[in-house]
Amino acid sequence: MVKNRSIYILPNLFTSANIAAGFYSILEAQKGNFLIAAWVIMLAVLFDNLDGKVARLTHTESLFGVEYDSLSDLISFGVAPAFLLYVFVLHDFARLGIIASFLFLLTGALRLARFNVHASHNSNFIGLPIPGGAAVAASLIIVFLKFKIDYNSFALLFLIVTFFVAFLMISPLKYRSFKKISTTKGISIRTFALIIFVLSLVIFKPYIFIPLISFLYALSGMIEVAYKFLFKKEENLNRGVNYE
Numbered sequence: 001m002v003k004n005r006s007i008y009i010l011p012n013l014f015t016s017a018n019i020a021a022g023f024y025s026i027l028e029a030q031k032g033n034f035l036i037a038a039w040v041i042m043l044a045v046l047f048d049n050l051d052g053k054v055a056r057l058t059h060t061e062s063l064f065g066v067e068y069d070s071l072s073d074l075i076s077f078g079v080a081p082a083f084l085l086y087v088f089v090l091h092d093f094a095r096l097g098i099i100a101s102f103l104f105l106l107t108g109a110l111r112l113a114r115f116n117v118h119a120s121h122n123s124n125f126i127g128l129p130i131p132g133g134a135a136v137a138a139s140l141i142i143v144f145l146k147f148k149i150d151y152n153s154f155a156l157l158f159l160i161v162t163f164f165v166a167f168l169m170i171s172p173l174k175y176r177s178f179k180k181i182s183t184t185k186g187i188s189i190r191t192f193a194l195i196i197f198v199l200s201l202v203i204f205k206p207y208i209f210i211p212l213i214s215f216l217y218a219l220s221g222m223i224e225v226a227y228k229f230l231f232k233k234e235e236n237l238n239r240g241v242n243y244e
Contacts (some may be wrong), residue, residue: 008060014051015065015072018044022076035145037084037139042210044076045131059187070112077134078108085137089151089158096175100162107166108133114170123173128168128218132175136165136218139211146207165218173221 021044028037035133055061082105090097108130118126140161144151151158199210 007064008065010058011051011055011060011065012068014047014054015069018047018051018069018076019072021047022072022080023074025080026083029080029087032087033117034084034088034141038082038141038145039135041076041084041138043062043141044080045135048073048131066116070116073112073130074109077130078105078112081134082108084141085158088141090162091156092152092155093159097159100166103166103206104133104137104162107169111169125177127171127173128165128175129177130169132214132217133165133169135210135214136161136226139214142207143211167219171221173225175217175221199224205233216229 019203025037025040028034028040048069051065055065082101085104086097086101089107090101093100111127111130111133114127115125115129140158141151143149144154198213200210202213
């Protein structure tokens with residue numbers, strides 16, 4: 001019985017590491033170490049994926065773990081990126097910058113609440129998951145700082161992206177969930193090779209491919225809707241359906 005109780009510590013340790021990363025990101029952002037703050041948010045995304053995976057692998061899923069995970073997500077992917085965006089560039093817009101960063105936090109909290117209420121075994125998320133929104137914010141900062149782009153000249157871009165990501169988090173768009181992918185079921189050699197290839201790219205040039213993956217995932221909801229619309233329209237045209 002002692003072993004069964006102690007194993008619940010494992011996923012919650014990763015969740016605690018998630019909170020620690022979010023808190024540390026806030027501290028670094030306050031000091032002006034924006035690149036470190038952005039990368040630490042990315043580290044929190046990794047911890048967030050690991051806690052659920054570990055819980056499922058060790059059969060230690062619990063309601064406490066779900067609630068604890070949501071609270072940690074609000075700190076690491078709501079408060080931390082909203083604060084980072086504001087102190088990085090949004091403060092140039094005065095009250096509008098405050099509204100934008102707060103809206104990012106607010107919609108992230110709403111996204112978490114909606115997920116907790118409507119959580120199911122569906123393979124899709126409704127709205128951009130809050131870690132995805134945080135990853136976009138952190139990725140944008142990483143790209144600008146790594147390639148030494150004058151971000152002050154693109155302050156308006158950051159403002160627009162902040163509002164846009166906030167909208168995506170409460171949108172009805174569907175996003176693929178990768179959290180429930182089983183690590184014990186067999187996959188094809190091609191799929192395994194593709195995974196290794198992507199991981200190799202991420203390790204080789206993390207400041208390029210991590211932001212690229214983050215941006216593509218954020219846009220994937222709209223891309224999938226557009227694809228289905230065009231495919232359905234083409235299918236109906238082939239059947240002789242007239243849209244006029």
